[in-house]
Amino acid sequence: MTSVSAASGIVAQDVCKSYDDHLVLDQVSLTVEEGTILALLGPNGAGKTTMVRILSTLIPADSGSMRIAGHDVVTDPDGVRAVIGVTGQFSAVDNLLTGAENLQLMADLRHLGREAGRRRVAELLEQFDLTDAAGKLLSTYSGGMRRRLDLAMTLVGRPRVIFLDEPTTGLDPRSRRTMWQIIRELATAGVTILLTTQYLDEADQLADRIAVLDQGRIVAEGTPAELKSRIPGGHVRLHFADSRLLHSASELLPAAAPDQDQLVLQVPADGTVDSLRDLLDELHRARIPVERLTVHTPDLDDVFFAVTGSHVIAQLNGHPAPQGVPLS
Amino acid sequence: MTTLAYTLSDSRVMLRRNLKHQLRYPSMTVMLIGIPIVLLLLFVYVFGGQLGAGLGTHQGRSAYLNYVVPGLLLLTVASAIQGTSIMVAMDMTGGIIDRFRTMAIARASVLTGHVLGSLIQVLVAMAVLIGVAFGLGFRSSAGPLHWLAAIGTLALFAFALIWLAVALGLAAKSVETASNTPMILFLLLFLSSGFVATATMPAGLRQFAEYQPFTPVADTVRGLLTGAPIGDHAIAAIAWSIGIAVVAYLWAIRLYNRRRAAEPQ
Numbered sequence: 001m002t003s004v005s006a007a008s009g010i011v012a013q014d015v016c017k018s019y020d021d022h023l024v025l026d027q028v029s030l031t032v033e034e035g036t037i038l039a040l041l042g043p044n045g046a047g048k049t050t051m052v053r054i055l056s057t058l059i060p061a062d063s064g065s066m067r068i069a070g071h072d073v074v075t076d077p078d079g080v081r082a083v084i085g086v087t088g089q090f091s092a093v094d095n096l097l098t099g100a101e102n103l104q105l106m107a108d109l110r111h112l113g114r115e116a117g118r119r120r121v122a123e124l125l126e127q128f129d130l131t132d133a134a135g136k137l138l139s140t141y142s143g144g145m146r147r148r149l150d151l152a153m154t155l156v157g158r159p160r161v162i163f164l165d166e167p168t169t170g171l172d173p174r175s176r177r178t179m180w181q182i183i184r185e186l187a188t189a190g191v192t193i194l195l196t197t198q199y200l201d202e203a204d205q206l207a208d209r210i211a212v213l214d215q216g217r218i219v220a221e222g223t224p225a226e227l228k229s230r231i232p233g234g235h236v237r238l239h240f241a242d243s244r245l246l247h248s249a250s251e252l253l254p255a256a257a258p259d260q261d262q263l264v265l266q267v268p269a270d271g272t273v274d275s276l277r278d279l280l281d282e283l284h285r286a287r288i289p290v291e292r293l294t295v296h297t298p299d300l301d302d303v304f305f306a307v308t309g310s311h312v313i314a315q316l317n318g319h320p321a322p323q324g325v326p327l328s
Numbered sequence: 329m330t331t332l333a334y335t336l337s338d339s340r341v342m343l344r345r346n347l348k349h350q351l352r353y354p355s356m357t358v359m360l361i362g363i364p365i366v367l368l369l370l371f372v373y374v375f376g377g378q379l380g381a382g383l384g385t386h387q388g389r390s391a392y393l394n395y396v397v398p399g400l401l402l403l404t405v406a407s408a409i410q411g412t413s414i415m416v417a418m419d420m421t422g423g424i425i426d427r428f429r430t431m432a433i434a435r436a437s438v439l440t441g442h443v444l445g446s447l448i449q450v451l452v453a454m455a456v457l458i459g460v461a462f463g464l465g466f467r468s469s470a471g472p473l474h475w476l477a478a479i480g481t482l483a484l485f486a487f488a489l490i491w492l493a494v495a496l497g498l499a500a501k502s503v504e505t506a507s508n509t510p511m512i513l514f515l516l517l518f519l520s521s522g523f524v525a526t527a528t529m530p531a532g533l534r535q536f537a538e539y540q541p542f543t544p545v546a547d548t549v550r551g552l553l554t555g556a557p558i559g560d561h562a563i564a565a566i567a568w569s570i571g572i573a574v575v576a577y578l579w580a581i582r583l584y585n586r587r588r589a590a591e592p593q
Contacts, residue, residue, distance in 0.1 A: 056430045079432075082432040085430075088423055090423040092424045092426055092427035095422070096348065096349045096352040096353060101348070105345060108341040109341055111334065157431075
C-alpha cells in the first residue's frame with residue numbers, strides 16, 4: 001500500500017469467490033480513496049452483494065487480498081469491524097424494539113458509554129428526522145423510516161468506512177433524494193463509501209468513481225464523465241414542421257439520419273456549444289426553419305448497456321443463460 | 329476495558345435485548361408460562377383421581393399432585409426452550425444478525441443473551457408453577473437446602489436444554505421448523521418418570537424411560553422435594569445435564585460460526 005490515502009480507504013486485489021462450480025467473483029480489484037464514493041454498478045447476479053459481504057467480513061473470499069483502512073480483512077477481521085459500518089440490502093433492524101432502543105443497542109455494543117451513547121442517539125434521531133418516532137415500535141415505521149434508521153444504526157460508532165448495499169432500493173423518490181443527501185454529507189465529512197446500485201442515475205448522482213461489475217468481473221471503471229466519454233452516441237435531434245423541410249435539411253447535412261415518420265433529423269454531435277452554433281448557423285443560412293431541437297449526450301445507460309450487454313444479447317439470441325448465478 | 333469486560337458488557341446488552349423481546353412479545357411469553365399451569369390443572373383434576381389411586385396411598389389426588397409437580401417443572405423447561413429456539417431462529421433469519429457480525433463485539437454474546445434470557449424466563453415460570461401447586465395443596469417436606477438443591481438441579485438441566493434449543497434454532501432453516509423440533513422433548517418427558525412411575529410401564533419402554541435424561545432429573549427433584557429415595561439418580565441427572573450442555577454448546581457455536589458462510593445471498 002504505497003499511497004497514504006488508499007491505506008485509509010478500501011483496497012481489494014484479485015478477489016475470487018465461487019460457489020460450487022460457479023465463479024461469482026473473478027479477480028475483482030478495486031480501490032476507494034479515503035473520503036470518496038465508489039459505486040459498484042451491475043445487473044442482478046453480477047456479484048455486487050457477494051463483494052460487499054466479503055469486504056465486510058461476513059463471508060471469506062477464496063483468494064485475494066483486501067485491506068480496509070489499513071486492516072487486513074483476513075488476518076484482522078475485528079480490526080476491520082471496528083472501523084466499518086454496513087447497511088445491507090435487507091433491513092438490519094430489531095423489529096421488537098423502538099427506534100431509540102435500536103440506536104441505543106448499537107451505542108451499547110460500540111461501548112460508547114452511558115452519557116456519550118445517549119447523546120449520539122439523540123443526535124442521530126435528530127439528523128435522520130426520527131425524533132418524533134423515536135419511542136414507537138418499528139412495526140409502525142414506513143419503508144423510508146426503516147431505511148433511515150438502518151443507516152443511522154450503521155453510523156452510531158462513527159465508522160470511517162461504510163458499505164451500502166443498494167441503499168435506495170424500494171424507496172419512493174422523496175426518500176431516495178433524502179438518502180442521497182445523507183450519503184453525500186457523509187463523504188464530505190471524510191467517510192469512505194462503497195455503495196452498490198443497479199440504478200445508473202444513483203451512481204451518476206453520488207459516485208466519484210464507478211466500477212461496473214458484470215458476471216463477476218469489473219468490465220469498466222472510471223469517473224462518470226470518463227465512462228460516458230468512452231461511449232459514442234452524442235447527437236442532436238432536429239424537429240421539422242414538414243417533410244419538405246426535412247428533405248432539404250438532410251440534403252444539406254449528408255452525415256445525418258432522417259426519420260420521415262417523426263420528421264426528425266438526427267445529426268451526430270459532440271455536445272459542445274460551438275458545434276451546436278455552427279449547425280444552427282448553417283441551417284439559418286440555408287433558410288431552413290427548425291421547429292425545436294433536443295441534444296442527447298451519452299449517459300450511463302449507454303455505458304451500462306455497452307459494457308454489460310454481451311451476455312444479455314447472447315441470451316436474446318437463444319444461448320443459455322449462465323448457470324446458477326446467485327441473486328445479488 | 330479488557331476483552332473479558334467487553335464480553336461481559338456485550339452479553340449484558342444482549343440479555344437486556346432478549347428480556348425486552350420477551351416483554352414486547354407477551355403472547356408467546358404468557359403461553360410458554362401458561363401451558364404448564366393448564367397441564368398441572370389437567371393432570372391433577374382430570375387424571376389425578378385415577379392416577380393417584382395407582383400410587384398405593386389413600387390420598388389419591390393429593391398424593392398425585394405431590395408426585396407430578398417435578399414432572400410439570402420439567403414441562404415448564406421444555407415449554408420455555410421452545411421459545412428460545414423460536415427467538416434464535418427469528419434472529420438468524422432476520423437482517424440484524426448480519427449487522428452484529430460486522431461489528432466488533434464478543435462473537436458469542438448474541439447466543440449468551442438468549443441463554444441467560446431463557447434461563448431467567450424458566451426460573452420465573454417455575455416459580456409461578458410452584459406457587460400455583462402450593463395453592464392446589466402441594467406439600468413439601470424439603471428444607472431450604474433441599475429446595476436450593478432442587479432448583480439448582482432444574483436450573484442446570486434447563487441450562488443444558490436451553491443450549492440445545494439454541495443449537496436447534498440455529499440449525500433450523502425457518503422459524504416454523506425451530507418451533508417444531510423442540511417438541512420431541514415433550515415426548516421424552518412423557519416417556520419418563522415425570523408423570524407416572526417407570527415401574528408401571530411395559531418392558532422395553534421401561535428400560536428406555538429409565539435410561540433417558542428426564543427420569544433421573546425428575547426423580548432427583550422429587551426426592552429432594554418430597555423425601556422419596558434418590559439413589560444414584562442425582563449423579564445421573566448432573567452427568568446428563570453437563571453432557572448435554574457441553575455437546576449442545578459446541579454444536580451451537582459451530583453452527584453460529586459457520587452459518588451463512590456458505591450461502592450465497
